[in-house]
Amino acid sequence: MSEEIRIEGFTRDDFPNARVTRGSANVTLHSIQPYKEAERIASRLNPGIEWYFVAGFGMGYIVETLLKNPSAQILVFEPLTEIIDHAKSSRDLTKLLSDKRLHIIGDVDEIVPFLESRDIREVNYYLHRPYSLLFPEIFTGMEGILTSYLSKRQINKNTLKRFRMVWLRNMIKNLRYYYALPGINHLRHPFAGKPALIVGAGPSLAKNIEAIAESADRMAIIATDTALPMLGAYGIVPDFTVSADPQDKNTLYLLYSGNPATTLVIDAAGSFLTFSKFRPARTFLYDSFFPIYRELSPLWGEKGDLKSGGSVSTTAFDLARFLKCSPIIFAGQDLAFSGKKTHFHGNVLEDFLFHRIDRLHTYDNYHSRTLIFSDRIMIDGYAGGKVPTDRKFLTFLEWFKREIAATGVPVVNATEGGAFIPGAEHIPFAEVRAKYLASPIDKTSTVEYTAPENPVYPEYFLDVAAECARLIPLAQAAYSASLRAADDFRWKRDISGNFKPMNDFDRAVLTALKAGNAVSRFIELAMQESIERIMDSSSNSKEISGDIIDGWKGLYGDALLSLRKVRHLLSKAEALSSS
Incomplete structure (x- = not known):
């Protein structure tokens, strides 16, 4: 932390305390009755939930009080070791700090791995207010990190519950395609080291769709299935279109696009209607994470793995990494309600809505209801300021943040709207063209796969x-x-x-x-x-x-x-x- 931090200890009514100064912020860590304050905080939390996340150790009064609950496990995030050192020098914290139920970390990036390593599914959260004044750049987003983590767990649980029969149906009906079709492992391509554009279906896609069309021969275009119709309307044929959703409605995007010249990359447990109705130039599978599929996959062999953060755009991003593309560029990746919309104008779902609107049920009202019912959260925007998003988008955003940090090539956000994506360079698509898209690239690829003559019914x-x-x-x-x-x-x-x-x-x-x-x-x-x-x-x-x-x-x-x-x-x- 670049700014000087001063800690001045004092004692009042026999309770050690401290004033902390950073820049223009000057705070006292606790009230004059710290134990009463801690009891009041504890009374507002749910003792039936095992884990507590405390953002800010302070002098330790709050943590000490929470540990009176014999079933409590506590994770403390404390970014300043000097505060803990001061607390240790002012109070006898030997017993408290040696309690095996207390876990202290000091790096924001350690929070999610810690929660994941212990399979924590619910948590009491308390942000010690003085810390949000001292370190707003850290603690303002703290609730978002927890919300994203817990939402992801709930999304994963609900996804399995909601789609289990759909996945089972698709896997059984798609069985013959597992033998007949190649996987991404069988693709031989020239895209390593070449720029890739990930095209999402966010509302900001309309801002640079024409520029994308003009530069289509200078990058590998990897589209989400939801974005395919708009690309088709502008004569853009993506090199790859990724489909990850098991639901039949996603087949509509593909059929509606009138764009069969693309190469489809689809989850092996994707909708059987897509396999049977959509006829792209080529189709490649990637292995589903669906447990039953994994058990049976040795029968037909590995197709190739792609990561997923719950959105088809995350899978498209990982396909670009699989192809070893560089840089990886985003367009239409709003991850927020840009202009109070969830998708670009002309999306298939939008056309469906037009058949249902009237004077009482307007198009604008639909998007307004989406904002109301989506548990709106304000986050940093692409161009500064704050933009509204929801828990689902926030989960995807946190996934991109972690994965971009682990990606060894430049990642550029040219969406020109929506959320700020940490770790990505944020520049308009016009600058992307000048900086990264100098000349046309070779897109010739081949397939090395021979389907078995007598596939086995398991x-x-x-x-x-x-x-x-x-x-x-x-x-x-x-x-x-x-x-x-x-x-x-x-x-x-x-x-x-x-x-x-x-x-x-x-x-x-x-x-x-x-x-x-x-x-x-x-x-x-x-x-x-x-x-x-x-x-x-x-x-x-x-x-x-x-x-x-x-x-x-x-x-x-x-x-x-x-x-x-x-x-x-x-x-x-x-x-x-x-x-």
């Missing part, structure tokens, strides 16, 4: 189908029993005679899970919500009520539906493989 899927066939009658019996139980309860009859079929199914599922093999993991994924509810009900001794019985109906009905769906998908895939 025995694994036959085993899963057999397990589904065993569990479906039990699930049907349990569901029927839950319906009878609901009827008996409504008419105040004894419901105990309905318990056996439900218990039989619960035991069968839990027994299948205990096997711990690949088949059990597939069943666990297909029935994730049902299994969670079975586990919860087995440890729940609540008095039976109408709501609980309705829960049984939902549990066994969902389980039956999931098992039937998986069996149906497997039977269709087997028929295709044998035809």
Whole structure:
């Protein structure tokens, strides 16, 4: 820290304290009653959450008070070791600092790795206010770091929960393509050391789309699938288009673009509609992180890995690194609500909205609602000042920050709007052209891949189908029993005679899970919500009520539906493989 920092200790009413001066900021670390202050702070935090993150150690009063909770684990971020040294010289902190539940770090970049290393999923957060006045450049963004980390964990959890059946469906339906199509590992290209442009679908893309068209032969253009329609409208054919979302709606971007001359790079668990309906010049797979896919991938061989930070733009960025491009340039990467919009004008979703707007439901109102419902957060903007974003965008921004720091080539943000991306050079696209895009580049590439003549339908899927066939009658019996139980309860009859079929199914599922093999993991994924509810009900001794019985109906009905769906998908895939 370049500015001089002065620490002046003093004692009042037998409580050691300190005044700290940095530049024009002069603060006292604690009130005249530091323990009462600490108790008040502790009372506002949730003692049921194990981990506490305290931004600013001060004299240690707050940490000492929080450690009275025997289940507490505390992470302290303290950027100034001199403050801790002063506290140690003023108070006896031997016991406090030797407590194994206390962890102190002094580097902002250590926060997320620490949280990840201990798989911390929720945390109490307290920012000691004097620190935000002393070090605003550090502590203003502290909540954003935590928000991003926790949001990412929640996003990952919700993503798996939301898309598990979509991934299972796609993987089963895409099976034949795993053998037929090459992976990015099989691509031979001339792009190493050449500039790459990552084109996102942010609203600022409209600012430089024409300049991109004029310079298209001077860089490798890597587009997100969401940006493809606008590029097509300007006659731009990306060298690569990345598709990472498993949902069928993403196929619309590709089909809508009228731009099949591009090379598609797609997650192996991407939408089966994209595989079957979109016909690009070439298609390359990259390996899905989906656990079942990873277990089976030795059958068809590795396709190549790309990282993902939850957004297709993060995967496109990693593709540029995979190709060893330099520099890597961003356009349309707002990561914020530029002009109160989420995407560029002319996006497929925007066209969909135009069919739904009227005097009462306007286009502007839609974007306003997006801002309201997205838990708006103000962050540093591309051109200075603050811009609104949300937790999802903030998660992507933190991912880029970490990955850019670990990238050994220049990264340039030429978005000309949206968020400031730490670690990137921020210059307009016109300057990018002058500085990095001197002349046309060779884009000739080849593929080294031979598809197997007789692809194998995995025995694994036959085993899963057999397990589904065993569990479906039990699930049907349990569901029927839950319906009878609901009827008996409504008419105040004894419901105990309905318990056996439900218990039989619960035991069968839990027994299948205990096997711990690949088949059990597939069943666990297909029935994730049902299994969670079975586990919860087995440890729940609540008095039976109408709501609980309705829960049984939902549990066994969902389980039956999931098992039937998986069996149906497997039977269709087997028929295709044998035809």
